[in-house]
Amino acid sequence: MLDSVLFYFFASIAIISAGLMVTRRNAIHSAVFLITTLLSTAGIFLQLRAEFLFIAQIILYVGGIMVLFIFVIMLVRLDVPLPQIRSRLQKGAAVFVALAVFTEAAIVLLLARKVPGPGQGLIDPLPAAADKLPPNTEELAKSLFTAYLLPFEIASVLLLVAMVGAVVMAKKRPDAP
Amino acid sequence: MSPTLHAVLAFVQTWWVELLCALLTVLVVPLIAGYIVLVERKVMADMQARLGPMRVGPHGLLQPIADAVKLLLKEDLIPDNADQFIFWFAPVLSMTAALTSMGAVAFGPWFQVARDINIGLLFVIGISALGPFGIVLGGWASNNHYSIIGAIRSTAQLISYETTAGFALVSGFLFAGTLNVRAIVEHQRADHVWYLFLAPVGFFTYVIASIAETNRAPFDLPEAESELVAGYMTEYSGFRWSLYFLAEYANMIVVAAVGTTLFLGGWMRPFPNVQWLGWLDAFPVLLLGATGVYCVVRAGKQPAYVQAMFMWTVALACFVIALVFGLVELGHIVALRSAQPAHLFQVLDSIHPGLYGAFWFLLKVGAYIYLFMWLRFTLPRFRFDQLMRLGWHILIPLALVNVMDVGIALVLQLELGWNRWWAMALTTLFTLVVAALLLRWNDRHAATASSSLLAPPSPLEDANA
Numbered sequence: 001m002l003d004s005v006l007f008y009f010f011a012s013i014a015i016i017s018a019g020l021m022v023t024r025r026n027a028i029h030s031a032v033f034l035i036t037t038l039l040s041t042a043g044i045f046l047q048l049r050a051e052f053l054f055i056a057q058i059i060l061y062v063g064g065i066m067v068l069f070i071f072v073i074m075l076v077r078l079d080v081p082l083p084q085i086r087s088r089l090q091k092g093a094a095v096f097v098a099l100a101v102f103t104e105a106a107i108v109l110l111l112a113r114k115v116p117g118p119g120q121g122l123i124d125p126l127p128a129a130a131d132k133l134p135p136n137t138e139e140l141a142k143s144l145f146t147a148y149l150l151p152f153e154i155a156s157v158l159l160l161v162a163m164v165g166a167v168v169m170a171k172k173r174p175d176a177p
Numbered sequence: 178m179s180p181t182l183h184a185v186l187a188f189v190q191t192w193w194v195e196l197l198c199a200l201l202t203v204l205v206v207p208l209i210a211g212y213i214v215l216v217e218r219k220v221m222a223d224m225q226a227r228l229g230p231m232r233v234g235p236h237g238l239l240q241p242i243a244d245a246v247k248l249l250l251k252e253d254l255i256p257d258n259a260d261q262f263i264f265w266f267a268p269v270l271s272m273t274a275a276l277t278s279m280g281a282v283a284f285g286p287w288f289q290v291a292r293d294i295n296i297g298l299l300f301v302i303g304i305s306a307l308g309p310f311g312i313v314l315g316g317w318a319s320n321n322h323y324s325i326i327g328a329i330r331s332t333a334q335l336i337s338y339e340t341t342a343g344f345a346l347v348s349g350f351l352f353a354g355t356l357n358v359r360a361i362v363e364h365q366r367a368d369h370v371w372y373l374f375l376a377p378v379g380f381f382t383y384v385i386a387s388i389a390e391t392n393r394a395p396f397d398l399p400e401a402e403s404e405l406v407a408g409y410m411t412e413y414s415g416f417r418w419s420l421y422f423l424a425e426y427a428n429m430i431v432v433a434a435v436g437t438t439l440f441l442g443g444w445m446r447p448f449p450n451v452q453w454l455g456w457l458d459a460f461p462v463l464l465l466g467a468t469g470v471y472c473v474v475r476a477g478k479q480p481a482y483v484q485a486m487f488m489w490t491v492a493l494a495c496f497v498i499a500l501v502f503g504l505v506e507l508g509h510i511v512a513l514r515s516a517q518p519a520h521l522f523q524v525l526d527s528i529h530p531g532l533y534g535a536f537w538f539l540l541k542v543g544a545y546i547y548l549f550m551w552l553r554f555t556l557p558r559f560r561f562d563q564l565m566r567l568g569w570h571i572l573i574p575l576a577l578v579n580v581m582d583v584g585i586a587l588v589l590q591l592e593l594g595w596n597r598w599w600a601m602a603l604t605t606l607f608t609l610v611v612a613a614l615l616l617r618w619n620d621r622h623a624a625t626a627s628s629s630l631l632a633p634p635s636p637l638e639d640a641n642a
């Protein structure tokens with residue numbers, strides 16, 4: 001009962017503010033609504049007892065928006081309205097992609113219900129009692145550093161390369177004017 | 178009875194302790210913050226050989242109440258060209274983040290809103306990192322150059338120093354092996370040491386980063402009054418301004434609580450495992466009793482009757498609280514000594530850990546905050562490029578090396594069976610050598626970089642000038 005109340009509360013906030021985020025003219029307002037969306041998604045993680053994902057969502061994504069603010073404040077001219085793109089082709093493409101993603105997600109979710117065996121499907125029909133779950137920070141760390149060590153390291157190298165690239169691009173060259 | 182009401186009642190019945198704790202936090206923290214301001218003004222006055230606030234109440238004891246009333250009655254201005262909604266919303270966001278992050282802090286073994294959450298301290302630092310959003314949004318919504326420069330400085334500062342704070346905390350987490358607040362404190366009791374002594378460099382970097390994160394002097398560049406009027410708070414007045422102010426002080430309590438929990442043994446008495454130091458338990462009674470006696474002595478010297486009465490009241494309060502502590506301690510001693518203590522003593526003994534834990538925790542937090550004030554009145558404000566250089570060139574590499582060294586120390590201790598102190602001393606020495614090298618390199622680098630220009634403007638400020 002409480003779980004479903006919390007879920008619908010966070011989910012409705014997430015959806016409404018996502019809609020507002022897309023429709024706002026002002027870039028800062030969009031960023032604020034993006035924060036709201038991400039925070040309520042974090043709330044859904046918490047309602048699912050994924051505590052670590054909840055705090056990772058807040059620290060990484062919401063913290064990342066801080067940087068977005070700086071970009072908006074420093075790079076976007078808020079007094080000039082953004083050029084509106086009015087191409088029929090783009091509209092059609094956008095609708096097509098959105099529909100495709102939605103259909104794909106729906107199919108996966110529907111199929112997942114039918115996979116037999118507990119823990120096999122994406123949606124477990126009989127979830128374990130909330131207080132019986134193992135502490136998920138430790139479990140996440142174990143799986144990251146044993147079963148998924150290689151992908152994890154590759155991802156970190158990728159991030160490092162991106163970081164070094166950003167530094168190199170931002171660095172002043174001695175011969176530059 | 179309707180099912181909804183029933184569900185609500187059942188909810189309250191299950192969670193009433195947590196709800197009560199949350200309510201107390203929200204009610205008491207603003208009051209404590211107000212009195213921290215008074216203490217800060219008194220400490221500042223003491224360091225500058227002045228008296229500080231003396232008018233409202235004896236020794237200015239009622240000054241925070243007067244300030245709060247003044248702020249509530251002040252006219253609430255919203256500039257015409259400000260973004261109305263965000264201007265309204267930003268201080269609320271700062272305050273909410275500060276109060277919410279207190280939810281996972283354990284003020285003693287009993288007083289904690291969210292018990293046994295697995296992410297513990299990570300929750301505290303993650304939520305309190307939302308506070309600067311309020312600063313950035315408020316600064317932007319004010320539509321004022323000074324405000325926006327303050328806001329951007331605050332962002333840059335947060336991004337630079339949060340990394341350091343995170344690494345410093347990791348060095349403590351490595352010893353504890355958990356993020357759970359209670360488990361961390363229990364680990365320190367089991368290890369017979371505060372992690373301050375096992376990871377001194379970690380604690381040092383955490384202290385610096387926590388001052389920078391709370392925007393306190395010498396890192397208070399977002400509100401540098403000699404350059405930016407009042408930084409991000411320039412356009413704020415009255416109650417909204419006081420929300421920002423409260424958020425700053427609540428954040429101080431939060432970072433002090435995190436540092437206390439992880440590095441200073443949380444709610445444990447100093448030397449909790451040493452039997453012959455058990456007399457330290459009498460410390461709260463002695464402290465409160467001495468304060469009470471001092472108040473009685475001073476009460477006779479107050480110029481006005483009302484002030485003398487107030488002094489007597491404070492003395493009485495001190496004596497009553499000291500009596501409570503004494504009774505609980507008595508119950509504890511009796512319960513320890515006799516096999517079949519009376520029921521009353523058993524009840525008193527059961528209160529002992531919660532009450533004394535809260536006392537020691539608050540004492541340590543107070544000492545940490547006093548350190549903040551001491552630094553504030555000792556050091557001049559940094560220049561922004563100095564701040565950035567300190568963060569990126571010294572603290573982040575130092576914290577990184579420290580995390581690796583703590584890992585090496587743990588491997589030496591657990592895998593090779595070294596003595597814990599030898600491993601710690603060796604790796605700390607290595608970290609300090611690295612720090613010295615960093616400083617040397619940085620000095621030389623800074624000398625060549627700024628030889629032509631005394632104060633090179635940072636790119637952030639340049640873009641906004």
